[in-house]
Structures are given as structure tokens and as C-alpha cells.
Amino acid sequence: MAPNKRKKNKNKKGRYGVAEIKTLGNDLLSSASNINNLPLLLNFVNPSSPPHHLLESLLSLHSFFLPLLPTLPSSSSRAADAKGFEHQSHFIYNAWLRSKFDELVKSFLEVLVSPRQQQEEQEAVKEVVLDTLMEFVKVANGGRFHSAIYHRFLHSIVHSESSVEFLVDLLTAKYFKYIDVCYFTLISLKKLATTLEGKDQSEDKSENADVADASQLSSSTERVIHNIYYTISRVPPFENSDNTSDLEMWSRSENEHKQPCGDVNADDKQVKPGKHDNSVLSAAKIAKKMKLKFTQAWLSFLRLPLPLDVYKEVLVNLHQVVIPHLSNPVMLCDFLTRSYDIGGVVSVMALSSLFILMTQYGLEYPNFYEKLYVLLVPSIFMAKHRARFFQLLDSCLKSPLLPAYLAASFAKKMSRLLLSIPPSGALVITALIHNILRRHPSINCLVHREDQVDEGKGDKATDEATAANSDDAKVSASQKLRIDHFNYGEPNPKKSNAMRLFYLMKLSLLEQEVLFGKLILFFSTTVLLSHGKFALSLENDLTVRAKTSEVNVGDFSSGSYATIIGAEMSRRVKQVPLAFYKSTPSTLFSDADFAGWTFDFKDTSEIMHGSDENADKDDQNSGKRQRVV
Template identity: 70%
Template sequence: MMACVVEPPRKKKKGRYGVAELKALGKQLLSSASHINNLPLLLSFVSPSSPPHHVLESLLSLHSFFLPLLPKLPSAAATSSAADDQSEFIYLTWLRSKFDEFLKSLLLVLSSPQTDETLKELVLDTLMEFVKEANAAAFHSSLYHKLLHAIVYSNSPATFLVDLLASKYFKYIDVRYFTFISLKKFASTFEEKDFSDDKIAREDGTGESQLSSNMERVIQNMYFIISQVPPIQDSDNTSDLEMWSSSESNHKQLSGDVGADDKSLKSKKPNKNALSVAKIAKKMKLKFTKAWIAYLGLPLPLDVYKEVLVNLHQEVIPHLSNPIMLCDFLTSSYDVGGVVSVMALSSLFVLMTQYGLEYPNFYEKLYALLVPSIFMAKHRARFFQLLDSCLKSSLLPAYLAASFAKKLSRLLLSVPPSGALVITSLIHNILRRHPSVNCLVHREDGVDEGKGDCRTDEGTAANSDNAKTGAMPCNKSGIDHFNSSETDPKKSGAMRSSLWEIDAILHHYCPPVSRFALSLGNDLTVRAKTTEVNVGDFSAGSYATILGAEMSRRVKQVPLAFYKATPSSLFSETDFGGWTFKCEETLEMINGNTDKSTKDL
């Protein structure tokens, strides 16, 4: 006969229960059904406002109580089928409601900023065990979705909980699968208006920044999760696809049919395990792609935006089912300009070279990024290596190669020594790859563009129209026809100019720069006698690297300055031919002016 369910009388106030009394209540609940009234009392202590040791003791007792009963608990939509089982069905339904209340309390404790990390880890492990067992031994996707929702919308930083998930549970293929599904739902249903009714917003006009910070925190938490979920690798085999919930229905859900595209796999009739792995990999790639595409559509904060762009080409693009889907996101990022464009360049370059993306204005945008500030950017090393790769093609028009060479040489006059080294290496490679622009290295004043060695193309023709460009005639000496402020390489006038800036750095105050610049005086058109410079050796340079290299450099001859007699002046008379210095007369004039001014007073 089932015990009668009656809410216990509150003989004691909640604050009067100690750890020993809670432990005794838990033992009574586990020992006999006659103490079922201890269940609501123990549930009342699972709260963010309760002391941690009270929450811990109540959680352990309730976990031990509910775990063996999970297979018997009816679902929310279940109904009684026999009149004889009516009393038992009511009892189990009541237990189901208390279990749901227990789960809700655990989620509140998990997301509360008042909960310490040790208790959060225990709560997370308890919830994940219920995810494994509470749905007839199948993965409880709805409970896991609520768990991720509590982490994403938590008022406390989600880093600790996400790290726990990554270290303990993201190695299971089903956990990763349902994580991508939940993240896609979060991103698809995310709307800024959902934060307009937030209680943190104040009516005094200062609530806007707090609303923005709440929204940014949610997007940041989503990025913590999606960036920590490892995608499935092509080398994964059956032994690597371990599941958290190993039920047959869960395996069928992951390895089920993926659609018409999978018919080719069926026709070949391979090994059953290999087919299952192939299906799981295909479905995982699809969920991975949908989750990332949905997330990139959110209004990302600037710090998250930059971090996404930095990691996209290595961590995301190789694992997408169709990487071309990122073209809109990357092209819009590349059009932003500044450091954002530099960060988007890596992923855009991967799509263009490996996946056939066509971007007509790519070189115009790349040309616009060549500004002095780029040589102080954090990710300049990667940018310069990509710039060198983009200028490697032999099919590059002569006017485009000349524009990049001239723009880089103009930057030689304003960049630090480390920037001058990387520019020199880039110009060296451009001149070696494109012999048609070698005439820019040395061009005398008064040489017309039609009489020189430079070849004409559409860029040169566009630059030759003086009425449109306002350029001066070529035969006028002392005029550089290159327009450094022009953003279009066709209209820059580089083919009518020369790399006179190289001669300036031959006398650079930094010895490594002047020594390296001498290599540009060689005949780089003879490829058999020259080699390309590895830009990566100079792209991450700084004052520290240059100074360290010079200090470790072995010097054979050291310039010395000595005098047989102590000098009486800073400069000798031979230093200034035709000039004489009369120190005595100068002193007399100074003394005379001083006496005169004294008399006037």
C-alpha cells in the first residue's frame, strides 16, 4: 500500500536545520517510503540563497533518491490506463513534479553568481547524469538544452562551466551533436528586443549600457561554448565516437539517414560500422555548419568579432560542410577596413585559393590596407605573409605590381626599422617575380613612359590621361607622378614613377636596413642567380629583435676616433671650408653688448 503524500508540518524554521539534521532527513527518505514527506523539505534547501553545505547535503540525498526511480516516473503527458493503478499513478506523477522542481532548482543554483565553483561542478555532474538516465536511458535533449540555456544566460561568467563541459563531456559525440543543435536554436531565436524588459535597465537613462552589456555577455558565453566544442575529424573511427548515452535510439538518431546525398554511400554497401561512422560525420558537419552560420549572424561585440576572425581559417573553415557560405560574412568584414580587414584576410584568402571564391575587388581592398599603422598591428606577421602570397601570381598585371611596389616603397619613409626590413623583402620579391616593373628601380628624370623599358597596360593608359588625373608631364624633372592618397591602383600613377625611396634607405640610420637595401640594386630579373626572400623572417620584427641581432653579430672592424691632442672646439676648421670662427671677437661683442645694456638701465 502506497504511503499517503502529505506536506510536512513546519515544526521548525528553515534556518534551524543543521547539516546533521539534513543528513538524518535524507537517510529517513532513502530508508522508507513512510518518510516521503521529507522530500519537499529537502527540496526547499536546494536554492542559491541556502548555505552551500546545506545545498550539498540535500542534493546528495535527493540524487540518491531520484536516480533509481527515473525509469518508473511517467512523462508529463502520460495518463493512467487502469483504475487499479490510479493511486500509484498519482504518487508517481507527484514524484515527477518534485523531480522537475528539483531540476529547476539545480539550474538556478548552477547559474547563480553566489554559488561557489566546487558546488557548481557537483551540480553540473548531477544534471549531466540525469541527462543520461532521465529519458529512458536515451539522451535527454530537452534537459540538456535547459542546461546550456542556464549557462548562456547566466549572470556570472560562464568560463568555468564551459571548461568543465569541455574537459569532461565534449569528448562524447552525442553531447557535441546536441550542443550544436542548442546553440543554433539560441542564435536563431536571439533578438535584441528580448533585453528591453530586463530588470537591470533603469529609467534614468543609464540602463542602455547595462542592456548592451547583458546582450554582449550572452553572445560572449555562446562563443565560449561553440569555440570549445571540437568538430569531428576525418580520422575519427568507431572507437573515437564514444557516446555519453549509449542507448540504441540515441545511436540511431546520430547515424540515421542524412538524406538523398547519402544514397551513394548505400549503393556501395560498405562495412556497417564504416557506414555508421560516415553518416555520423556527415550529420555532425551539418550541425557544426548550421550552428556557426547562425552564430555569425548575431551582432558580435568587437572583441568577440576580432577573436572569431583570427581563428576562423583554422578552427572553423576546414570543418564546414560548405565553406563558401562564409563569403558574405568575410567580404563584409574585409570591407570594414583597418585591423578588422587584416584579420578577415586570412579566411578570405583560404576561400579564394582552396574553395574557388571570386572576389573582384580583392586587390583594391588589399591596396587600401597599406598604411603606416599596419606595421604596428598585433597580427602584422600573418598579414605580411599573406600579402606576399597574394602578390606571387605571375598573371598579376604590371600596373598592379608597380602600384604595390611603389606604395610599399613610399611607406619606407615613415615606418620603423622593422617595417623597413619587411618592406624591402616584399619589394625584392615583387621585382623578382615581375620583371616588367624593374624599370622603376632606376629611372632618370625626363624619360618619357613610352621611351622607357616599362610596358604599358590598362593601368598605365588610365594614368596617362593628364586631363583626367591632373598629372604633370613626364619630361618635367623633380616630379613624382605617384599619388599615394589614391585608393585605386589603376589611378595611382605608379608606372610613371620610380622607386627613389630605396636610395633614401641606403643611408638609413639603422645598419641592418641599409645593408638589406643593397640587395635591391642587384639585377633581379635573372632568376637563376637570385632567390626569393622569406618574408616570415622579417614580418614579426621589432626594435628588440633588431637590437638583439646586432648585439650577437660578430664585428670584424670597429670604427675608432682618437686625437693626438685635446680638441679645443667641437668642429675643426677643415670641416667647414671657407668659414672661419673668431671666438675672441665674438666674446668681445657679447661683453660690449652686455655693458651697453647695463648703462641703458
């Protein structure tokens, strides 16, 4: 029976054109005796209808239902029981109207989330349907915000199988400027995220899922999470205002500024209209409520097993978009510390938010520097967000209370990285080491120490740092050999032996590695010759703070081959050399590059002549041995 009935309705729809649909609407609005036109008009509100038929029917139904909505019962199933059998026909009629209105809302939602063939028609129809639906939300609850209809709308968006970007962008442009729309958007998104989280838990998923769980997500769940994130990230945070008249509401009385849409109780259900009619909230209380709903919605979303792309985007924007507007940002500590422990690029992205919680909100994270030390690997210099990471790294190492062994560990590990990173990374490392040495004078002995210094009488700071890096406070003479005690592969900076010194031709380990770094700068590209002078700043006495200044790491943190070459090509030079060398070089390296080394040049003919004589002697010896035998 159902297929035959569907065909019958389709045949009926085929007999009506735009003029006939307009006539049906006019007759419905002119007299109650034409109420049977209502089901006919409802048949044209569906995704398969032609756009002109759908819009014409929608206009008539909107004009019909809009004045009746305040008088309709809240539920069609309970309307007939409101006053027993008194005026039963009147209540049955209202219940029937309510059921038709519910069908109309359902059809609106189907049209909104269904893909249409032509993009222009799709956008035009969806915009009109959305405006009509929001008008119903505005007046369908006695002049107060109808949260139930709006929640059904957001539920359809979140669970839509087609793209929802156009709908969410429409909400952002036209309705998210109203405080009550944002208020109930956050409430609905919190419900949807909590429901999805409960569904995941019923499928034996952990409560605090992380990015590792995203590989086990189904395509439908992953799509829902993407839609939730796209919607919640477009909800603007509440801007504090001292005057409630500055707050715009989509549904409110003209001369009253109440709490958003009449407020909601603990179960997020609509409060009766008359309960708060005389209670006017101040701007401070409204801001408090909005922050609370904003916090609850984001925390519910962050408990979900986020896909990797969403996870990264959240971490990138969290410190700017979310943390400043939470009622208690420290509540994100579990999410951020779990993200920071993952390692790799995820830890780099979580560092910004975690740093803000530590410096501005008093969060204590005991293993913060150990995790930060592990992140210093060559791949970090090719990461997308390396500029922000290096600036945060410089800020984290800025405190003068940082232990000497920790500052030395970071300086030595970064100097070792000079051997395996691109030239742009060598520049930012040199800037970071410069700042560390200037802030922490106790580790300047790593840069240069004369041979005449008595190795058995180190300064107090060195002895204390050595004691922190070694189990034995006294270092025996056998341990003071000219070898590198620094353990590059040790993940714990306290055990890396960074303060254990060795001396070799008046150059310490840090100087040698900076020297190798300069050689890398020299051989990578010829335009980097001017940047080689920057490495010479480490030879200055950085303990004299009055004569030195810190380097802005941000000037070098986002550098690359393209930026360096572009800066060199745009630099104006007074004299352009016609040849790279003014005179033909006789050696590959100059004596200044390797202090204490000499590179003697021997004539090739002498070497070849000497080798021939040695060969003749070998032949004679071999002949003598043969005669003896």
C-alpha cells in the same frame, strides 16, 4: 502569505543539521512511506543553503530519483491523462514525482549559475551538481540523451549574470569528449542564437548586423553574446574516424553505435527511442551530421551583432578553428566580405579567412586588390597582427598573372611608406619590394634606367602598363617632364600612374625612396647599420632568377625595436671599434650617399669675412642714397 511561508520554511531548515538531513535521506530511500521527506530535502537544494547541507541532500535525492527516471512520465501536466481514470492514483503519484524532479532540476540550475561567497566551495559544489545533472541527462529519457534538460542547462549558462567560465571549462574537460554532448550543445547554441537574433530583429535591428551595431546593444544582450561565444568556441570540431568504435558517447547502448543520441528531426526534437534502434550510422554519416550542426551553430552566431572585442577575436581564430570544419566554408563569404569592407584593423583580421576562401574554395572577390591596396597605411606597421598581414600580402602578390600596373602600384606605395614608418617596417617593406621585383620583371624599369635610353621607345610591357594607367595610350612629350606622376593618395591602384616613369640623374623614383629609406635606417638607431646592406639587394639584376632568390617575409614581419636591438646585441663581432669613426669626418654625408651631388666645405672665417664686406657695402650704398635725398 508568501513571506510568512518562506520564513516558516527557513525556520524548519534551521532545525536540521547534517546528521538530520542524512537521516531524512536514509528514511526516504528505505521506505515509500517516508515520501514526505522528499519536499524537505528539496528545500536544502538552493544557492543560500550551506554547502554541506546542500551536498548531503543532493546525494540522497540523486539516489532516489536515478532508478525512477526511466519510469516517470515525460510531462507532469499530461501524466494523469495517459490512460484515463484507470490506475489514476498511480499516475497522479508519478506526476507528482515528476513535478518534484522538475523542481530539483530547476534548483540545480539556480545553484550552478549563482555566485557564492567562497571560491573553493563554489567550485566544489558546482562540480558535484553538474555531474549529478549530467547523470540525469544520461538516463532520464529511457537510457537516451535527454536534450530538454541539457538545453535548459545551456540556456541558464548563456543568460547567467555571473561568470560562466568555470562551468564551461568543466564541460570542456569532462564532457565535450563525448560526441552526443557536442552534438546537442551545437543544437542548443543554434537555438539560443536564433532566438536572440529574432529578438534583435523585433527591436528594429538589421538581419545581417555588423560590428557597427554593437554600440547599440544593451548590457544584457552583450553579456549573452559573450557567453554564447565562450561556449561555442570551446566545442571541439569533430575529428574524422573510420571506425565507429572510436567514438565515445555519453548516453548509448553498450553494444550499439547509433547516430548521436538517437538523432533529431528537422525541428531538433528528440526522436522516439524505438525508431532508429536498428539503424547504425557509419562514421562518414556521423561526420557529415556533426559538420552540419557545427556549421549551423556558427552561422547563427555570426549573424548576431557582435561586440567589438568578440568580433576581433572571431576574425583572428576563424581561419584556423572554424573554416576547416564547416560543411561549406563559402557560406562565410557575406560575413567576411562585410568585415573586409569595414577597413582598419578589422579588415586586416578578416584578410586571413578571406584569403583561404579565395585560394582553397574558389571564392571570387573582384575588388580584393583594391581593398588590399587601401590597407597600406603607416598605422598598419604598428598593428598587433601585422606579421600575419605582411605574410598574406606577400602571398597575394605572388601570382605571375598579376598585372604590371598592380605590381608597380604596390611597389611604389610601399617604397613611399619608407618615409613614415619605423625601422622594422622598413625592413619588411624592402623584403616585399625585393620579392615583387623578382616575380614581375616587367616593372624592373622602375628601379634603374640609363639616360641614354630612348624615352620614346619604351618596351612593350611598359607601353601596355602605361595604357592601363592612363586614358590616353600615347603620352605626349610634355607629360614626360621630370616630375612624379605617381598619385600616392589614389585609392584605386589602376589610376595611380605607377608605371609613368621619369628620370633624374639615373635614379628613378623607387631608387630615391629606397635611398631615403636607407637614411631613415641610418638615423633611427646605430645598431641598424648592418641592416642597411639589405636595401642594396634592390640594386642587383633581379630579372636573373637563377642568381637570386625570394626573401622570407616572415623573418622581418614581426620585427620591432626590441627584436632588432636584441638581434644586434646577440650578434658576435670579430672586432669591436674603440671609436665610431676611424678618422674625424669632414662632411655629414659621403659622396656615395647622394650620387651626382657634392658637399663643399667652406671655412667659417671666410664666410663671416664675406658677410662683413657685404654689410659695409650695404652701409655705403645706404649712405649714398641718403646724400642724394
